[in-house]
Amino acid sequence: MDVFDTFLNMAVLKRSLPMLLDGLWLTLQLGAASIVAGLVLGLVVALLRLYAVAPVRILMRIYIDIFRSIPLLVLLIVVYYALPFVGLRLTAFVSAMTALTLVSGAYTAEIFRAGIEAIPNGQFEASAALGLSHRHTMFDVILPQAVRIVIPPLTNNSINVVKDTALASVVAMPDLLKQATQAQALAANPTPLIGAALIYLAFLWPLVLLVSYLERHFNSGRRR
Amino acid sequence: MSTVSIRALNKFYGTFQALRGIDLEIAKGEVVCVIGPSGSGKSTLIRCINRLEEFSRDSAILVDGIPVVAGRSLAKVRAEVGMVFQNFNLFPHLTVRENVMLAPRRVRGTSRAEAANHANALLARVGIAEQADKYPEKLSGGQQQRVAIARALAMEPQVLLFDEPTSALDPEMVGEVLDVMKALAGTGVTMIVVTHEMGFARQVADRVIFMDGGEVIETGPPEQVLGAPREQRTQNFLSAVLNH
Numbered sequence: 020m021d022v023f024d025t026f027l028n029m030a031v032l033k034r035s036l037p038m039l040l041d042g043l044w045l046t047l048q049l050g051a052a053s054i055v056a057g058l059v060l061g062l063v064v065a066l067l068r069l070y071a072v073a074p075v076r077i078l079m080r081i082y083i084d085i086f087r088s089i090p091l092l093v094l095l096i097v098v099y100y101a102l103p104f105v106g107l108r109l110t111a112f113v114s115a116m117t118a119l120t121l122v123s124g125a126y127t128a129e130i131f132r133a134g135i136e137a138i139p140n141g142q143f144e145a146s147a148a149l150g151l152s153h154r155h156t157m158f159d160v161i162l163p164q165a166v167r168i169v170i171p172p173l174t175n176n177s178i179n180v181v182k183d184t185a186l187a188s189v190v191a192m193p194d195l196l197k198q199a200t201q202a203q204a205l206a207a208n209p210t211p212l213i214g215a216a217l218i219y220l221a222f223l224w225p226l227v228l229l230v231s232y233l234e235r236h237f238n239s240g241r242r243r
Numbered sequence: 244m245s246t247v248s249i250r251a252l253n254k255f256y257g258t259f260q261a262l263r264g265i266d267l268e269i270a271k272g273e274v275v276c277v278i279g280p281s282g283s284g285k286s287t288l289i290r291c292i293n294r295l296e297e298f299s300r301d302s303a304i305l306v307d308g309i310p311v312v313a314g315r316s317l318a319k320v321r322a323e324v325g326m327v328f329q330n331f332n333l334f335p336h337l338t339v340r341e342n343v344m345l346a347p348r349r350v351r352g353t354s355r356a357e358a359a360n361h362a363n364a365l366l367a368r369v370g371i372a373e374q375a376d377k378y379p380e381k382l383s384g385g386q387q388q389r390v391a392i393a394r395a396l397a398m399e400p401q402v403l404l405f406d407e408p409t410s411a412l413d414p415e416m417v418g419e420v421l422d423v424m425k426a427l428a429g430t431g432v433t434m435i436v437v438t439h440e441m442g443f444a445r446q447v448a449d450r451v452i453f454m455d456g457g458e459v460i461e462t463g464p465p466e467q468v469l470g471a472p473r474e475q476r477t478q479n480f481l482s483a484v485l486n487h
Contacts (some may be wrong), residue, residue: 145332150321
């Protein structure tokens, strides 16, 4: 009745749905692009952090620590509002993707590092004794085993990236949240916000369940 | 010319000296068993031969005339030197056949079909052809170690190093692994075996080396070192091993 008219007004929801879906599409693009870029960045950083010459290792540590410490919102605002003062003007999408990737890359690097370090030393020794190069040792022996270990935490990190895309609305990117707030203003009714929240839930809840499943699956599979 | 030539080998862990000036010449096709109490440096010694352990700069090891030094030539040495570990160290994410195929494909560039054929032949030779498509964890310890031997053989090495290959096995599986190793001895491959299996050393070895405290104490044919040891430390070790 009154509550439904206010918070779940079907007429408003129907009118604002195209806007929400536009926003959702952008949110998913931003999330997917940042997740993929963060994975690649994280893997490279993890390998450099473990195996590069000492100065590079230290640089990678500093990178990881900085981007795990800085609040994402602060980073995003710096990228979008401060960089133009040095002549670097990025679009809202690129700013958001840059900030998300830099932070996700730092977390991903730590996840990969933990995964690689969990592989028994005997695997490295057996590879070395066979004459495998560093590259083949990594890509044929170590990483395929490490990936099994890191899939649950990586999935978890990916959920965080998708959730954090909502911050892009502060740099005026018309993502799901931004579209919802605009639709709310147009309709003078909060139903689009509820709709956006439900859409986020519909996408992320299954992923959360997936993480739980993966954690159980990989734990039972590996322990004997 | 010796297949493995070890000259004045010193190895330090910090200030602790694990190997003290070891000199050894091992001929092509020779089967050498290295025995000695734990901590005597015998595993460290064979791990230096393929440089899984670094060693002092003033020492030299040559395999087939190639110096075992860090850098490009090390891959060449490692391709010529196979190793079998105490804990097998099979690749758990690959099937038995893939374990055997990996190094020939990646290091020698062998085609998939050729590597698979060779792997099948090697697995048949160690008596586990029917397990080729299984993953290592499905195999018994003895079977896993035989796969590890096949994997080392796949590179057709000149030298095979065995680092206590039966020490992690249940007693009933020791025999099947030793049988495979006996069959290998006499095929022309040089074998250096760190072991506590005195029966194997007596039967198969051309030469037995007794180590203690990072030094070679006594070396000679098995009937002499095991049967009539000259050194007191060898006698003490053997009586401790044999009378329990």
